[in-house]
């Protein structure tokens with residue numbers, strides 16, 4: 253089976269053209285392929301499939317082989333993949349687990365419209381957003397020095413989240429009014445990744461909530477820079493959310 257490897261700000265994915273719907277790997281096999289010693293190595297595996305009424309469908313598996321909720325960076329990567337396959341020219345619309353997405357590309361960037369997001373809620377003492385995937389936010393001084401795997405897994409595996417489906421955990425440090433630094437512990441990878449698209453989106457929305465910061469806001473991640481723009485509604489929900497950043501093909505190969 254042929255595969256491609258894509259990355260968006262260091263969040264990396266095995267990408268498979270499944271428009272013929274022949275993909276039939278088990279959860280354990282997907283986990284092995286994503287393993288950085290036994291497989292290709294990736295934070296997730298993504299299938300592109302045909303979908304009636306859309307340019308394509310995105311099917312996303314986390315590195316543990318389980319089907320995940322929405323992945324923002326994976327969404328940007330599959331848009332680049334669809335463009336590389338010649339499925340669209342400048343603008344596209346596709347369907348993912350959290351509904352319809354629109355996107356556009358330039359040679360360097362992919363702009364992805366994210367799902368509308370409800371107003372902030374409080375979950376176990378932390379600000380929570382569902383931006384397509386569940387995210388909590390914690391502000392940290394000296395973010396570079398934080399043990400993200402330790403601090404993230406403590407929250408992710410807490411009594412509260414054990415019985416509430418789990419969450420991704422974002423650690424945020426404000427650089428100034430319009431810029432933040434973010435590190436994310438990802439559910440399903442069960443470790444820090446270099447960047448998380450739905451995660452940085454949640455962090456940007458929270459900057460509006462806690463500090464009235466205005467759209468757009470730039471994000472520095474371990475894997476590079478992203479930008480999120482948004483609109484706030486009277487009921488404090490968010491619409492017209494766009495995640496913008498690079499997404500690139502790294503290599504292609506054939507699975508043994």
Ligand SMILES: N[C@H](CCC[C@H](N)C(=O)O)C(=O)O
Nearest residue numbers: 320321323324325448449450
């Ligand atoms: N890396 C992804 C998030 C994946 C969410 C996944 N870890 C889950 O909660 O199922 C992103 O760029 O948005």
